[in-house]
Amino acid sequence: MHGKTFQIDRRKEFAALEPFLGGQGGVVCVRYYGEVSAPNSFVATLTALYEGVWVGGKYIQRQQIRRSLRIDRNNYKVRYLPEIRSEFSRKMKLDISVETRRVAETLNIGCNNTAGASQFIDVGIQYGAVSEADQIWQRDAWIKDLCGELRRFLEHGRFMIILMHGNKNEQQEFWTTIWNGGMADLVPHGLFLVMMIDETDKDVGQYYNYAPSHDVEIFLNPNLDQTQQTHAIDDIAAWACRWLDCDYSEAYNYAKSYVASNMDDLNRLYSTVGAWLMNLKRNQG
Amino acid sequence: MTRIRQFLKEAPEGAARVLQALAAAESLTDRIAKVIYEIAPIEKIPAELFLEALHQSEFVIPRNSEWYFSSLDRAELKALTEADEGYLAAVHGILLKEGLEGDRTLAGDEIPSYLFTKAGQAYHKAALGDIDGSLELYSDVAASPASGEQWLAGILAEEQQNAGLLPGYAVQPAFLRGMSFYRERDYQKAEQYLSQVATRGYVIQETAIAYHILGVIRSRRSMPDEALSLLDKSVSINSALQGSIGLVMVLNSRGGVKRDLGDLEGALEDLNRAAELADGRSLVIALNSRSMVKRDLGDLEGELNDLDQLRQMSRDRHLGIDLRKINTRHHKSRNTAQHLMSAKTNEERSDILCRFYLDNAKTYLSAKETAQALHSFRKATEYCKDEKHCAECKYGIGKSYFKLNQPDSASKYLRDAIESGCAQSDALAMLAYSLTLIGKDLNITEKIYNDAIRADNKNPWPKSWLALALSDAGRHKEAEEYARASALVPPGDKNAVLLFNLARVLDKSNDQVKRAEAVNFAKMAMTYSRPGFAWPRRFLMERGAGGKINKSE
Numbered sequence: 001m002h003g004k005t006f007q008i009d010r011r012k013e014f015a016a017l018e019p020f021l022g023g024q025g026g027v028v029c030v031r032y033y034g035e036v037s038a039p040n041s042f043v044a045t046l047t048a049l050y051e052g053v054w055v056g057g058k059y060i061q062r063q064q065i066r067r068s069l070r071i072d073r074n075n076y077k078v079r080y081l082p083e084i085r086s087e088f089s090r091k092m093k094l095d096i097s098v099e100t101r102r103v104a105e106t107l108n109i110g111c112n113n114t115a116g117a118s119q120f121i122d123v124g125i126q127y128g129a130v131s132e133a134d135q136i137w138q139r140d141a142w143i144k145d146l147c148g149e150l151r152r153f154l155e156h157g158r159f160m161i162i163l164m165h166g167n168k169n170e171q172q173e174f175w176t177t178i179w180n181g182g183m184a185d186l187v188p189h190g191l192f193l194v195m196m197i198d199e200t201d202k203d204v205g206q207y208y209n210y211a212p213s214h215d216v217e218i219f220l221n222p223n224l225d226q227t228q229q230t231h232a233i234d235d236i237a238a239w240a241c242r243w244l245d246c247d248y249s250e251a252y253n254y255a256k257s258y259v260a261s262n263m264d265d266l267n268r269l270y271s272t273v274g275a276w277l278m279n280l281k282r283n284q285g
Numbered sequence: 286m287t288r289i290r291q292f293l294k295e296a297p298e299g300a301a302r303v304l305q306a307l308a309a310a311e312s313l314t315d316r317i318a319k320v321i322y323e324i325a326p327i328e329k330i331p332a333e334l335f336l337e338a339l340h341q342s343e344f345v346i347p348r349n350s351e352w353y354f355s356s357l358d359r360a361e362l363k364a365l366t367e368a369d370e371g372y373l374a375a376v377h378g379i380l381l382k383e384g385l386e387g388d389r390t391l392a393g394d395e396i397p398s399y400l401f402t403k404a405g406q407a408y409h410k411a412a413l414g415d416i417d418g419s420l421e422l423y424s425d426v427a428a429s430p431a432s433g434e435q436w437l438a439g440i441l442a443e444e445q446q447n448a449g450l451l452p453g454y455a456v457q458p459a460f461l462r463g464m465s466f467y468r469e470r471d472y473q474k475a476e477q478y479l480s481q482v483a484t485r486g487y488v489i490q491e492t493a494i495a496y497h498i499l500g501v502i503r504s505r506r507s508m509p510d511e512a513l514s515l516l517d518k519s520v521s522i523n524s525a526l527q528g529s530i531g532l533v534m535v536l537n538s539r540g541g542v543k544r545d546l547g548d549l550e551g552a553l554e555d556l557n558r559a560a561e562l563a564d565g566r567s568l569v570i571a572l573n574s575r576s577m578v579k580r581d582l583g584d585l586e587g588e589l590n591d592l593d594q595l596r597q598m599s600r601d602r603h604l605g606i607d608l609r610k611i612n613t614r615h616h617k618s619r620n621t622a623q624h625l626m627s628a629k630t631n632e633e634r635s636d637i638l639c640r641f642y643l644d645n646a647k648t649y650l651s652a653k654e655t656a657q658a659l660h661s662f663r664k665a666t667e668y669c670k671d672e673k674h675c676a677e678c679k680y681g682i683g684k685s686y687f688k689l690n691q692p693d694s695a696s697k698y699l700r701d702a703i704e705s706g707c708a709q710s711d712a713l714a715m716l717a718y719s720l721t722l723i724g725k726d727l728n729i730t731e732k733i734y735n736d737a738i739r740a741d742n743k744n745p746w747p748k749s750w751l752a753l754a755l756s757d758a759g760r761h762k763e764a765e766e767y768a769r770a771s772a773l774v775p776p777g778d779k780n781a782v783l784l785f786n787l788a789r790v791l792d793k794s795n796d797q798v799k800r801a802e803a804v805n806f807a808k809m810a811m812t813y814s815r816p817g818f819a820w821p822r823r824f825l826m827e828r829g830a831g832g833k834i835n836k837s838e
Binding site for chain 1: 288291292293294295296297300327328329330334335337338339340341342343344345346347348349355356393398399404431432433434436437
């Protein structure tokens with residue numbers, strides 16, 4: 001997505017995240033109010049900013065190696081533990097040994113809900129043939145290995161995990177197995193965790209049951225105040241200048257008119273700004 | 286208006302056609318999206334601008350170098366009618382070709398990784414009309430080890446069946462969905478889908494596995510008779526298919542269920558057959574179950590043979606054999622066998638066997654395998670000669686029934702145990718509680734509770750249960766005293782049930798302060814509770830106190 005994402009305002013939010021974008025480890029809680037807060041655009045921009053920096057509308061890779069991983073139950077590649085491990089390794093450009101793959105196949109035992117337990121293991125445990133404790137031991141050893149790899153990566157790079165909103169059952173495995181299994185100890189070494197929390201979820205209170213304490217908390221408001229409108233106009237005008245055959249003042253007027261008609265609905269503003277710009281481009285011929 | 290409609294309202298003509306084409310993919314990368322865009326681009330709009338515009342929109346969701354449309358947005362886009370069939374077929378063709386011939390090292394970075402999976406290829410084959418090829422691939426995914434790909438295949442196959450692309454008779458969609466739910470331990474949804482597979486009645490592997498899993502779920506729900514009937518059907522289909530792996534697994538499961546039902550001979554027959562056909566993990570399960578059945582039948586030599594084989598197999602650590610448990614059992618059974626060999630009289634032999642089965646029963650009880658514990662206590666009774674052991678057996682049987690929620694039988698055996706000289710506080714407490722459950726008057730149970738408290742003043746359970754009974758009878762002050770005495774122990778000894786019982790007692794008070802205190806104790810109970818103990822959460826939800834836990838309380 002690098003180079004394809006640009007930032008519309010959110011200066012205040014990203015200013016609060018500056019230490020972490022600069023490479024400091026930590027835990028950040030991002031609260032939003034459903035899709036009206038435009039969380040996807042925020043995550044896309046956050047990822048781009050973390051992995052690189054924007055200078056004069058251009059994306060420049062950061063000197064330190066930066067990687068990020070978004071954990072989301074709707075993504076088949078990070079739904080179960082073995083694949084989460086593979087994605088970490090893919091991001092860090094590590095090869096997973098055959099041995100690790102074999103052990104990974106037996107994982108996901110002993111967790112409450114998210115489990116990839118095979119029919120063999122499940123039936124085996126039910127009748128006492130296969131030790132659940134032994135499987136858990138293997139899983140924990142495997143997480144320890146992953147944390148070791150991540151720690152070595154953090155010696156010369158930085159890693160951000162974005163945990164998308166989910167209910168307790170969906171996230172329990174992440175907290176109990178991965179985070180408390182060793183990753184929490186990597187924060188002083190530069191690991192950065194972002195928890196996305198949807199305040200419109202009626203069960204949002206459950207988050208307090210298992211989430212770690214955070215260093216910074218930010219809110220994605222669903223509308224723009226006066227200052228934010230000015231910033232958004234500046235950002236959209238700069239973007240329009242890149243694509244339209246016009247000077248900045250003309251682009252500014254276009255942007256001002258667009259923001260004025262969409263400032264009450266951030267979701268609409270984000271969702272249609274690209275379509276609006278394409279239409280202008282096409283009409284210019 | 287949806288955000289897709291909002292976007293299309295503002296966008297130039299042709300945007301709907303391109304978006305519909307992009308929605309043919311489960312997920313995308315910029316490289317592949319650009320290839321699709323270039324098939325039929327929007328006039329005067331370069332691909333780079335189109336992609337920037339999309340990335341700015343909220344309906345594009347980033348996914349670790351890839352991106353996708355949410356399932357709702359994708360369904361809306363697929364329902365558009367802007368793109369003609371030839372155009373969409375070309376898109377599916379490109380995506381399938383990338384999956385079959387693309388550079389796998391670029392998976393996830395430049396080419397969507399799902400295209401390299403069988404699930405993705407099955408999806409695009411079906412879209413191109415190759416239904417047999419698609420179903421074959423979906424079946425391959427279903428037969429592979431549990432993975433995210435299987436979950437994805439279920440979602441994609443179900444989508445295509447609902448859209449009429451896959452025929453209604455195909456069982457793969459329901460099978461894949463059911464297996465994913467089963468593996469995620471959502472048994473209710475797993476049952477819904479797997480029942481659809483089973484009721485089709487096809488003599489295929491999917492039906493056999495569906496009946497097997499449905500049987501295992503019923504067994505977990507302590508419905509052994511229904512479980513047995515479902516497993517019988519699975520055995521029958523597996524036998525007809527002449528495939529050994531599925532048959533071995535279902536024989537193992539059926540053997541376990543028969544053992545739960547007390548049909549040890551039937552269990553042994555199934556497990557013998559399973560052990561003959563099995564290898565690897567399935568052999569571990571067969572040998573382990575069979576060794577326990579042999580022990581329950583009194584065949585210690587047979588048990589030791591199976592345990593020896595397991596000990597040898599434990600060298601392969603991927604089999605996950607718990608060698609410590611196996612060695613403990615081996616040690617106990619070998620000692621018993623040796624003592625039996627050297628025993629000179631029948632009385633001596635009976636005494637050895639009684640102790641052996643009592644020991645087994647206690648092990649089962651502590652492992653929460655109550656049905657097996659009950660069986661072993663009964664077996665011990667057969668060899669019981671002295672009063673002390675007889676009382677112990679009766680107590681064990683009573684306790685097993687108590688844990689199996691059969692208060693009628695529990696009270697009968699617990700009373701017998703007490704009359705035979707068992708004066709344990711636990712026995713008296715469980716007797717009183719069982720009598721309460723079957724509707725006996727407080728006049729009767731209160732005396733027994735008090736005897737239990739006198740027998741061991743440190744035992745919290747008679748105090749806690751008595752508190753509930755007194756609270757029901759309106760004797761709030763006494764109830765509160767007993768409930769507090771039982772629950773308010775040092776933090777290391779805190780018990781969720783005792784705390785919750787205290788909450789229930791305080792909640793019945795007319796005093797608002799005490800009812801507020803009840804909420805706090807329910808919250809504390811939730812902190813200490815195991816996942817299966819849902820009462821404190823329900824209690825709090827009913828009182829509008831939510832599920833928030835403050836661990837410092």
